[in-house]
Amino acid sequence: TPLSVLDPKGSPTIEETYAKMASRLQVVRKTLNRPLTLAEKILFAHLDDPTTKVTRGETYLKLRPDRVAMQDATAQMAVLQFISSGLPKTAVPSTIHCDHLIAAENGSAKDLHAAQVTNKEVYDFLASAGAKFGIGFWKPGSGIIHQIILENYAFPGGLIIGTDSHTPNAGGLGLLAIGVGGADAVDVMAGMPWELKAPKVIGVKLTGEMSGWTSPKDVILKLAGILTVKGGTGAIVEYFGPGVETVSATGLATIANMGAEIGATTSTFPYTQKMSDYLRATKREGLADAADKFKANLSADEGCEYDQLIEINLSDLKPHLNGPFTPDWAHVVGPEFKKTLEEKKWPEELSAGLIGSCTNSSYEDMTRSAALTKQALAAGLKFKVPFHVTPGSEQVRATIDRDGLIGTFEEAGASVLANACGPCIGQWHRKDVEKGSKNSIITSYNRNFAKRNDGNPGTHAFVSSPELVTATAFAGTITFDPTRDTIKTPDGKDFKFAPPVGMELPPRGFDPGEDTFQAPPENSSGLEVSVDPASQRLALLEAFDRWNGKDLTDMPVLIKAKGKCTTDHISMAGPWLKFRGHLDNISNNLLIGAENAETGKINEVTNIITGEKGKVPEVARQYKAKGVSWVVVGDENYGEGSSREHAALEPRHLGGRAIIVKSFARIHETNLKKQGMLPLTFADPKDYDRISGHDRLSILGLSDLQPGKPLKVLVKPAGGKAPFEITVNHTFNEEQIDWFKYGSALNRMKAMAK
Ligand code: SF4
Secondary structure (H helix, E strand, O other), X not given: OEOOOOOOOOOOEHHHHXXXXXXXHHHHHHHXXXXXOHHHHHHHOOEOOOOOOOOOOOOXXXXXXXXXXXXXXXXXHHHHHHHHHOOOOOOOOEEEEOOOOOOEOOOHHHHHHHHHHHOHXXXXXXXXXXXXXXXXXXXOOOEOHHHHHHHHOOOOOOEEEEOOOOHHHHHHHOOEEEEOOHHHHHHHHOOOOEEEEOOEEEEEEEEOOOOOOOOHHHHHHHHHHXXXXXXXXXXXXXXXXXXXXXXXXXXXXXXXHHHHHHOEOEEEOOOOHHHHHHHHHOOOHHHHHHHHHOHHHHOOOOOOOOOEEEEEEOOOXXXXXXXXXXXXXXXXXXXXXXXXXXXXXXXXXXXXXXEEOOOEOOXXXXXXXXXHHHHHHHOOOOOOOOEEEEOOEHHHHHHHHHOOHHHHXXXXXXXXXXXXXXXXXOOEOOOOOOOOOOEEEEEOOOOOOOOOOOOOOOEEEEEEOHHHHHHHHHHOEOOOOOOOOOEEOOOOOEEOOOOOOOOOOOOOOOOOOOOOEEOOOOOOOOOOOOOOOOOOOEOOOOOOOOOOOOOEEEEEEEXXXXXXXXXXXXXXXXXXXXXXXXXXXXXXXXOOOOEEOOOOOEOOEEOOOOOOEEOHHHHHHHHHHOOOOEEEEEOOOEOOOOOOOHHHHHHHHOOEEEEEEOOEOHHHHHHHHHOOOEEEEEOOOOHHHHOOOOOEEEEEOHHXXXXXXXXXXXXXXXXXXOOEEEEEEOOOOHHHHHHHHHOOHHHHHHHHHO
């Protein structure tokens, strides 16, 4: 049985996958000899070397994920890097999903068409690269990456990585799905193991059963309130207990999806009957049968230990809405919330309600919301504020259309948007609310940071269940409590909602809708990848040059950065995102957010050859044009933040060779190594103060670069002062030293493949 019928021929079957997992687990059990959590079982069953002795929170695991998924914004650079590896096909089944680049403005069909025109070159590139390298391509309109993974690719016990932070959504089917940066995706597609620090495991015991207005979303909204946006950092949240059995697979996916909001690596659940039902409903009976047999490995061992334990009784759980501006500000619907709102002076009047997105657009969500809509329609009510529905996939859209749900929503005044991210990622061109004006919206999405939905800092966004969004959109006020409050109908009566009732799965089965998948052809040898050489958004990558075997001498300091220097300071987001597939263009944002330690200025440094001041990327280009390599000097935790690989690619592209700092954020440090850079740390942090932005630095002893052996740096200060030597450390292992020597990890890989 294939893991997915959509994968290329010869891809692993579920039987092979489970057999491999079982044999690895056997080895791990011998080494560890203790009961395992479910998260550990899945991770350890994917270890490259199952004899690894693991300590949670410490050991770096080398893992072999089952598949890779990429959304269109992050896929561009990942695919470009894969192309430059020179490999003919991806080593594991991989997919690309066109969902992030579709803006919401004039309704589904028009918006989709507009996106196809605006993003044509990006879509053409991704489609042609997908065909060439064996990557499944989901066209614009197919839906949101996480919903499509759940419907087609997720399987109990699997390990999936995806270049998007809500990849954990797939955890609803009892697997580990983890959001990563593009560089990690490239490694796995190129056949290298993927590294992850063994996460801690937070156990969440669910007891009881939900009823009435409470929904799976409330589990995670409550947990976010308990753990806050940082509480899950470095940990997998593993649910267990009798309550898990009572929640639908898609409901579990909602809970797993929003685990990203508490910073968790991912979330997962033991295999349940409802997961089996969902697999069967999505035509994957073979997977369900295999999982039934493999069940013992798909839940935690009796007596396993969690690093933290939390219990939630679903019978006591209340409907929540969280926000504004942060998803962990949890409020229970009712009078307490009304009081808080008045105290904080948040706008009570609602300006819009939005349901759907990757978080909440299951058939169950939609039927429950539609059931409420029907009640309101029967009472003569219409939505009081604009109400938008974002289906998570074409399959969901076609099914709810066939079953009359879209008709119901539209009858009450809703608009149905494209099957895409749209308003969830700021691609919502609102015309009814002016920028800056204070207003409240309620969504069934996951994130609600300022400006996240409509770019307006005055928008107070609350996240909640689709049911509550629907009810409040009829009431027109954010404080509406459907369990107590009533709405005046046109004929003057008081209307009160009955609690929502829905269906987990469509009784008539799913309607796949329009075929929006491009399978990679079996023979792709004659195919070309289309990149217009004149494009401003895409450019093929040129391989970085190999190390010439000599020490790097007399390199100017491009910038001595002070204080926080995150990947956002190094490679800014915002308007630069459109250049993600064009390394030379996006390099114009190199370090433009970093503070110059000597002047306190942002984006201004001195070219020490000409003595003239200039912007950081400009001066880097001037050095590069003269064939002069340069270094960056930085402070503590350099490169923290997102795992954006552009922050490592850009300095290398513009001629940087070393980054010398007090300390690194680990992912960025590895990313720099992958691009052939030298990430080095001061052996004595005080040496940071001895170097100025006008000095020249030589890195000595490179021909003897060895793991654990420090290097010397000769500093020639400006103004003719006496040169001095300092010691710097590095964390290169043997393989990574090769990355440096070959010029990049991809160069090495290419050389090995020959
Ligand atoms: Fe991310 Fe929102 Fe798209 Fe989900 S719908 S993948 S949260 S942008």
